[in-house]
Amino acid sequence: MEIAINGKAVAVPERLNDVVLLDFLRDFVGLKGTKFGCGIGLCGACTVHVDGIADRSCQLSVADVAGQEVTTIEGLSGAAPDSVLHPVQQAWIDESVPQCGYCQGGQIMTAVALLRDNPDPTEEEIRDEMSGNLCRCGTYPRIHRAIVRAAKGGQDVSRG
């Protein structure tokens, strides 16, 4: 079995078919940007894209994504050199969103998928879509602003 992770084909040893995708990414592939927070699909720290759709990697097995394209926070800006940031990552920096930062990879993955489907979301749509990603540090107001900023092409949209 093979899965594509951040544009690279990864061969899955058969004994690992049933391993949780999150664990596989972190401990087999060595991609540590995707985080464990709860293991039961409730915090969003483990969010990745499977064929472009945001999903909880703690709720998937490796076999579940066979033949599909998995993107993690490390692969978000594409195969380009490290220096290129995705516009949502840039908006996150412009709004100084992260506090401890632990939840932020998951937040960004969810936000990117949201904006891909809905490039100009309403406040309500942002709130709805982002409510599966918990942040104990309380960065929600800045997450919200960063998403609006990214939707507006990176413009500052007044401080609130």
Added chain:
Amino acid sequence: MSVAVERKGMNRRAFLIKSGWLAAGVTVLTSCGAARSVLPAMPSFSSPEPEDALAWVQALPGGQIRFFCPRMEMGQGAPLGLSQVVAEELNIRQQEIDCVSPATDQTPPFKMTVGSEGIFDFFMPVSYGAARLREALRGLAAEKAGLAPELVQDGESGFVLPDGTVLSYGDLVPSEPVVLSVSASSRADEALRRYALERKGAYRAIGQRWKHHELEAMVTGKTVYSRDVTLAGMLYGQVRRPPAFGARLQSANGRAAEAMAGVNAVVIDKGRNFVGVVSDNPFVLATAVQAIEVEWEMPEELNQDQIEAVLDVEKYRAQNDFEHELTAAGDIEAGRAQAVHRNTARYDTSLAAHAQMEPRAGVAWVRKDKVEIWCGSQDPFFVQRRVAKAINRNLDDVVVHSHRMGGGFGGRVLCLASEEAAVLSAAAGKPVRVQWDRETEFQSSYFQPIFSHFIDAGVTSDGRISHWEHDFVSSPIMTGPMPKSIAMVVDRVMADEGTARGALSPYQLPDHRVRYSDIRTAVPIGPWRALGAAPNNFAVESMIDELAVAAGMDPVKLRLLNLPPEAVRLAAVLERAAALADWGQTVPEDWGRGIACGVYKGQTAAAVVAEVRVDHKARQLLITSMWCAQDCGLVVNPDQVEAQIMGNLIWGCTMALKERLTVAAGAVQERNFDRYEILTHREAPEMTVALVEPPDAPPVAVGESALGPVAAAIANAVFDATGRRARRLPMSYEGVFSDG
């Protein structure tokens, strides 16, 4: 019996050379490098000395300034703020600072990162250390130019000579290590210019919205938290948890687990109450640890109602028996007689968890000559002492590497995962990683205790507080995590300050008394964001609101009237928050507004206005908006301070609406976010934050200072909306509208 593990007296210079820290560049040291004595396996309490700061700031060849930041990063941003202080003294830009989290062999021990002290406690020593380095570099410049140091002027990242020649730090720092010994005389200190103290109004780095140097790493997933540490040849460990607080290991049989493919060893140590497994395959760990047959000796049954019965303020009132009197003056009976409106009420808050998003983890590599630990702890030197003790090694053999924490909030003074990893690594002879899962995080940490308050107070005919009789019970917090043997002695001689934090109201109270008891139960208790400040403020500021309502007074006016004349800063934030919220405007039906205020640790004044809406259809209390004004003196980085305030407001919303742990059969019942909910994005209110910065006020606490008033502001808003009081946290629609 505790065995003392002592750091041998170590001359700081010898220490730096031994550690290999002094690779190159310029380090300033005092001629008398006094080493400090350190208590055995206790958290690190001592405040920093100016001389300690000399080891924190170093000029590297090329002119880069390395800052070994003595505050651990967990999202509060203290390393950024302190970098700005370094930059102010050395006239450098952000990119010229290399701010690193030191390992325990890279600086002398420093105090644990707690109590929002990062800036106020470290501003002065960091400024001192950086200013001393600047003057040492000026001395080198003077020597090079053959001039008196007075003639060498400050420049950008270096100096300017009278003839206009520019000497950058890079021109001055030699490639071989140089230690400049400076005398620590008070005369030299007096002559030392401190730009962080002098340049008020003309700061170049302080007060700027610098962005955190780790932002890009954080948004690209490159930051290495302790959970992300990987070493070559590393094994994976997991520990079997006791099923209840205080359960003792009776016997264990690891044969079935050992027979599993990938399992290297099962470690059973009855004396230590330890059962764990080591595997070279991380994916079998959870199954392997469950395959160990374990028998536990269970402690006496412990349930929620037993704990609540112990921590019941009315029981102690009935016996008129409290351990500590915080304050008392005047004559309560005489005061009570003056009351035209008298009120008595009981307020209760719940057991709560830190629930930081990163469950803790540690990697240990125990070798013959050296022990290394990789962890995220608020007190790496405590971890060093604990690990040395756990595996019976010399303190100097143990080096702790510190990583950014995925949230701390007081819960990571201990890092038990590191100790567990060390025990397993010692047995396996290889590096071992231990990661806690969410259930372990809930079950095996320590908690915020229950608080139970009773207040009897009143107002006179002219709106002044007539009397204030306040009693409460909770558990010791500061000394909560101490080993039992020490704690028993400590309890006898000491009232827990953490439990009492914020219990004294800021108002003028002619006739008053505040008493409390700090009682241990079998539930592990320890620091949680702001310690007692949030539960205590909830009681005090709820009662103030009740008095205002009883007297038919505006709650802002009643507060201002009763504040002593010297409380100008608190009065100013109250007025500012009220103005921000346009206080006094009418709100629609089922909406309400409440205000509360407080002074954190006698330093930081904050006032919060909350607006709530009651959704009868969904049977929910919604917090729609919050306004907060805070005076934390000099603001080193407004961006960070605002972020901390917003974090406090959201934390306070969670505390008010959601957080409650319950105990059954000696274990917590809430073991994941399904039953222990925290506020979501959807539920977060709109927020407006204002910083009040009086001239010449030094920087004070920020990280948990705005939390105190939040829950009371929300409860007061709920009363405004419904005419019903929420006196028990967490509050809920059902609770507010039940007639209990």
